[in-house]
Amino acid sequence: MELSKLHIKFLPGVGEKRAALLREELGVESYEDMIYHVPYKYIDRSRVYKIAELNSQLPYIQIKARIRDLQTVGEGKARRMTAIAYDETGSVELVWFKGLKYLAGQFRPEQDYLIFGQPSEFNRRLNLVHPEIDNFEKSSPLLVGFQAVYATTDKMKKAFLNSKAISKIQATILKQANGDIPETLPAWFIRQHRLIYLHEALYNIHFPQSPEMLRQAQYRLKFEELFYIQLNILKLKYKRKAYFQGHPFKTVGHYFNAFYNDHLPFPLTEAQKRVVREIRKDCGSGKQMNRLLQGDVGSGKTLVAVLCMLIALDNCYQTCLMAPTEILATQHYETIRNMLAPLGITVALLTGSTRKKEREEIHQDLNDGSLQILIGTHALLEDVVNFRNVGLVIIDEQHRFGVAQRAKLWQKNATPPHVLVMTATPIPRTLAMTLYGDLDVSVIDELPPGRKPVTTWHAYDGKRAEVLRFVETELKKGRQAYVVYPLISESEKLDFRNLEEGYAQINDYFQPRGYRTGIVHGKLKPAEKDEEMRRFATGKTQILVATTVIEVGVNVPNASIMVIESAERFGLSQLHQLRGRVGRGADQSYCILMTSYKLSNESRKRIETMTATNDGFEIAEADLKLRGPGDIEGTQQSGLTCNLKVANLGKDTLILNEASRVANEILEQDPDLQQEENQIFATQIKRLFKTKITWRYIS
Ligand code: ADP
Numbered sequence: 166m167e168l169s170k171l172h173i174k175f176l177p178g179v180g181e182k183r184a185a186l187l188r189e190e191l192g193v194e195s196y197e198d199m200i201y202h203v204p205y206k207y208i209d210r211s212r213v214y215k216i217a218e219l220n221s222q223l224p225y226i227q228i229k230a231r232i233r234d235l236q237t238v239g240e241g242k243a244r245r246m247t248a249i250a251y252d253e254t255g256s257v258e259l260v261w262f263k264g265l266k267y268l269a270g271q272f273r274p275e276q277d278y279l280i281f282g283q284p285s286e287f288n289r290r291l292n293l294v295h296p297e298i299d300n301f302e303k304s305s306p307l308l309v310g311f312q313a314v315y316a317t318t319d320k321m322k323k324a325f326l327n328s329k330a331i332s333k334i335q336a337t338i339l340k341q342a343n344g345d346i347p348e349t350l351p352a353w354f355i356r357q358h359r360l361i362y363l364h365e366a367l368y369n370i371h372f373p374q375s376p377e378m379l380r381q382a383q384y385r386l387k388f389e390e391l392f393y394i395q396l397n398i399l400k401l402k403y404k405r406k407a408y409f410q411g412h413p414f415k416t417v418g419h420y421f422n423a424f425y426n427d428h429l430p431f432p433l434t435e436a437q438k439r440v441v442r443e444i445r446k447d448c449g450s451g452k453q454m455n456r457l458l459q460g461d462v463g464s465g466k467t468l469v470a471v472l473c474m475l476i477a478l479d480n481c482y483q484t485c486l487m488a489p490t491e492i493l494a495t496q497h498y499e500t501i502r503n504m505l506a507p508l509g510i511t512v513a514l515l516t517g518s519t520r521k522k523e524r525e526e527i528h529q530d531l532n533d534g535s536l537q538i539l540i541g542t543h544a545l546l547e548d549v550v551n552f553r554n555v556g557l558v559i560i561d562e563q564h565r566f567g568v569a570q571r572a573k574l575w576q577k578n579a580t581p582p583h584v585l586v587m588t589a590t591p592i593p594r595t596l597a598m599t600l601y602g603d604l605d606v607s608v609i610d611e612l613p614p615g616r617k618p619v620t621t622w623h624a625y626d627g628k629r630a631e632v633l634r635f636v637e638t639e640l641k642k643g644r645q646a647y648v649v650y651p652l653i654s655e656s657e658k659l660d661f662r663n664l665e666e667g668y669a670q671i672n673d674y675f676q677p678r679g680y681r682t683g684i685v686h687g688k689l690k691p692a693e694k695d696e697e698m699r700r701f702a703t704g705k706t707q708i709l710v711a712t713t714v715i716e717v718g719v720n721v722p723n724a725s726i727m728v729i730e731s732a733e734r735f736g737l738s739q740l741h742q743l744r745g746r747v748g749r750g751a752d753q754s755y756c757i758l759m760t761s762y763k764l765s766n767e768s769r770k771r772i773e774t775m776t777a778t779n780d781g782f783e784i785a786e787a788d789l790k791l792r793g794p795g796d797i798e799g800t801q802q803s804g805l806t807c808n809l810k811v812a813n814l815g816k817d818t819l820i821l822n823e824a825s826r827v828a829n830e831i832l833e834q835d836p837d838l839q840q841e842e843n844q845i846f847a848t849q850i851k852r853l854f855k856t857k858i859t860w861r862y863i864s
């Protein structure tokens with residue numbers, strides 16, 4: 166049976182209304198979409214646990230227990246209800262943050278309850294947060310092995326499309342298919358890798374017959390999913406290498422050597438040297454370079470970019486550097502212009518606020534080739550910007566640029582320029598392989614010498630007075646400080662009020678003590694923003710109150726302290742980026758993460774990660790684990806751009822490595838997937854990736 170062709174509305178028990186809901190809430194339209202809406206967790210209903218057996222590593226489990234001491238504790242946001250569940254082996258705390266008024270008087274002392282939940286640890290004590298509780302006799306436990314739980318949304322639940330209903334739908338589909346689901350991998354491949362068949366895997370992913378069968382089903386589906394992603398992306402890489410020519414950068418000449426020998430501001434780190442060598446080799450190969458340069462904040466990517474630009478100039482090509490914000494572009498422009506001034510190289514800056522006349526001149530100079538380096542923001546992408554001969558395009562802080570924007574740049578020339586994408590957000594290897602598998606990757610894994618790791622603390626809001634005193638002691642030493650507020654969306658009125666109130670508070674404290682403050686946020690005009698930044702950078706102000714506009718790239722080495730307000734509202738990579746603004750000089754630097762008392766488990770883990778490590782890769786891995794298609798009920802927007810249905814890039818590293826190895830093995834033999842035995846692969850790739858085409862050549 167071709168599952169994919171059937172619309173879900175035709176399934177008995179679904180109908181038009183529920184089908185519409187499934188489409189809106191889950192993006193499910195066909196039988197096939199539905200069957201790949203796999204459970205996000207399983208409840209171990211094979212047994213009833215004793216409380217003494219519980220630990221925070223267990224999945225969702227069930228216990229039989231009585232409940233006592235239901236009470237309300239905490240104030241304001243930290244207000245919650247707790248109770249003690251106990252059996253003959255011990256006790257465990259139950260906790261609720263929501264729906265408190267429904268709980269009062271719910272539990273009778275002499276009653277046995279069946280309690281479901283996932284044990285977690287808080288202050289070294291085990292608890293069950295928001296457990297599901299049933300009367301034990303009425304719901305006598307079903308010892309049915311692993312029971313699937315599906316993600317649903319509030320809207321779905323209101324229409325009785327809860328996890329149980331989804332389970333029923335899955336059962337109906339599987340029954341109709343009756344074991345006849347077309348295989349999506351060749352038989353030889355299934356044998357070679359000892360996989361189970363697709364229909365078996367799909368059956369067991371929804372209705373595990375045993376823990377072992379569940380494991381095998383998960384492996385088969387994850388392996389297949391990751392394998393096809395790798396095969397698809399690596400195929401592009403093989404193709405590009407085979408067919409695409411690039412500008413050959415044959416020589417390393419005057420500009421590079423003069424700069425390297427006489428004007429290098431500091432000796433390169435070993436990692437910088439290695440990366441420059443990798444890039445040089447790549448650009449000289451006659452093939453087009455597509456390279457991702459990863460390097461933690463402060464690792465010195467700018468200098469690498471400059472050296473690469475000089476190689477381009479030595480080969481008579483123009484080059485451009487694109488940054489995501491005006492502040493950053495301007496900063497790059499100033500740094501690079503100063504660095505290259507002794508060599509007489511022409512550098513220009515082009516942003517949204519460049520005046521018309523100046524803009525026209527830039528266009529002119531680009532066209533006749535007299536302008537060698539152009540630095541700018543998105544404005545660079547406008548069609549009128551025509552280079553005479555662009556050989557190398559460098560994109561800084563890549564995550565801010567969309568694929569489409571990069572593709573636009575790509576189309577500017579008949580022969581594509583070499584592309585170097587620089588990112589300060591270290592991407593976990595698994596993610597890089599999945600998103601950028603067709604790019605070559607260089608890594609700067611070493612910071613310039615003499616950097617002291619930033620010391621990071623967590624402080625609750627109640628400690629603000631102490632935090633301000635600490636900031637003051639640093640200012641007394643002549644240092645400067647950032648105070649950062651969340652303003653995730655510039656339109657958030659409440660956030661804006663917090664920012665203004667915070668600014669007033671800072672002023673009240675510091676101005677009478679003789680310190681000057683400044684403020685930057687997204688609502689300021691670019692010129693005002695620049696002026697505030699300049700005042701801070703030149704030491705006219707000692708404290709800069711800011712929103713995340715300073716997140717990327719800003720470089721003020723004398724700033725040695727950063728206070729992040731409402732730190733629980735920032736993502737890990739954002740916190741890491743922000744913290745990267747301090748620790749740039751020789752002084753010991755500090756980052757203080759302020760939070761309210763009430764923290765979700767996830768926020769707490771984020772804060773713990775930040776205080777535990779400065780290593781961007783470690784943080785990126787933790788971020789992926791936390792945000793990956795999470796254990797949160799409801800629609801799961803993980804923020805990752807590739808939507809995996811079964812695999813989890815945070816956890817399935819080994820499977821991904823294997824999938825990638827196997828994909829390479831196949832492509833080496835048959836890069837165009839033309840051999841008879843590989844036909845299923847070719848068909849599947851077409852089916853799975855039909856919407857994404859040429860853009861991948863550049864990103
Ligand atoms: P990022 O990789 O975050 O873009 P930058 O290129 O801004 O980092 O460099 C951070 C700081 O380190 C800058 O002040 C830069 O001048 C300095 N720097 C870069 N390379 C070296 C080096 N090899 N030795 C010492 N300092 C360096």
Ligand code: MG
Pocket residue numbers: 466467561589718
């Ligand atoms: Mg940078």
